[in-house]
Amino acid sequence: MASIEEKAEAVREDLADREGVLVAFSGGVDSSVVAALARDALGDDAVACTAKSETLPEAELDDAKRVADEIGVRHEIVTFSELDDPDFVANDGDRCYHCRTMRLGKMFEAADELGIPVVCDGTNASDADGGHRPGLQAVDELDAYSPLLAHDIDKDEVRELADAYDLSVADKPSMACLSSRIPTGLEVTEQKLSRVEQAEELVRQWGFSQFRVRDHDGLARIEVGRDELDAALNEDFVAAARDRLTDLGFDHVTLDLHGYQTGSVSPESDESEGDESEEVPDAVAGNEATGDSDADEPLVEDVFASEYPTAE
Template sequence: MSLLAKKRVVLELLRRSVGAQERLAVAFSGGVDSTLLLALAREALGERVLAVTADSPSLARAEREACRRQAAALGVPLRFLATREHERAAYRANAGDRCYHCKSELFETLAREVLGRDGVAAVAYGATADDLGDHRPGMRAAQEHGVLAPLLEAGLGKEEVRILSREAGLETWDKPAQPCLASRVPYGQEVRPEVLERIDRAEALLRQLGFRELRVRHHAQPLGGPIARVELPPADLPRALEPSRREALLSGLRALGFEFVTLDLGGLRSGGLNALLRKLPVVTGEPL
């Protein structure tokens, strides 16, 4: 099927997702996939669209503002919905199914506070065909709650999403993947709000130093503060070692409470921690 044909399928699915007087809520993270979905929903349904962004410690503050800006640019009202996944013991334990508990919290909160109000009759999210080949336990939560996935149903992959985004003039067309902050914590180590805040501030520091694609992995230790394992694209590694940037990076991350600062020579690997998936005891030895 051609890319244009897939786009038409998405638009038709969106038009059929709600009744003529009803509205669709789009779970909106501000990433490439959900931004395209929101734009296509606006095209298909006009003003009968609501963007909903889960607002919790796992959302980077810069991403919160990006959601506000992008929704406004598309002319879609945005609601920030407070979610409390960090109050769920299974989420904090950070086993391989953490995303399932996070998405369950989101979709249950949507069902409780958004669905059935102000004409909202359905919820859609930005899963794509490529997500089927990755570790995505959150997709199970979406299926359990009847959440629609029009991009996935039309067979759109991530590169196709970027092409359509560029054609639509969306600023996110070349945006680096930006998964939630909890993805920086190795499986088996406890996810806590203060840990997520430290990661958010650490990654904001790297962006201030001129890096665009990055991860700061947060490794707790039984004794002392955590280790920051910085991942950058291989081409950016020499820049990180320039004396002025190296000193700013080292002093800035230490000021945030990191005991050691390391630069991963393997480079940036989105989803790299999935290679470590296994049941591990929760590590809680890091001081607050």
């Protein structure tokens, strides 16, 4: 079996045979490693490109700019809106297919304008596990090249390479696009994306490292890493989260006592980290381990279906 160093060298040799590559670059660990390998192989003929849209948090765009500078790779930014596509807005089980098709489409347009023949993405060998991957379907259809996947580099090895390159994102948690916070079947809107982004910025400012704020049509469900649950129960944080998130337009604010779970909002969809992927089946909290088919319905549908006595 090839060592990680041998695999990395094979990627460099592979990319060096190209006349130039444009890397779909989110600033996450996968695309950052691809960009670093491409920069080694091709020098100035390697370009990192980030697609800016309503689903990309501003903090992630800032990270992408910073990491591109770390790598020393040319960085381009293109702009588009997933909300222009009614299929994306409808938020069915193939939302990530529609998103990835548009996002990669902008990459191919940018590559064509720059005279670059190859578009690469950050799909790694761990992503191709045979599960439901609508985002990967778009990669195949558009004929983007995935060098990590082609050379059998998995997620752990990606992080090894990021360490070797001394990249600041080597241990960065996966950060899926903002639309992944909205359950399948509930329309994606600019208002929802904006309030999720602002809510997560509050959680970030309080020092949490692994978290999501899920938007169940007006109910904010805050998830934090299980080792951070005690901090989330801090009275000051509870009061700040309740007040600030209510101000943002949420009707109710909750803390999920299961803790953070990747893809806990919708069944069988990708959580896409920019142009990379967590891409694990989503499920309503409580059904993740069993794959219960009852998770096919959005949680919010029944959250307030019954009347409960409350103190006045």
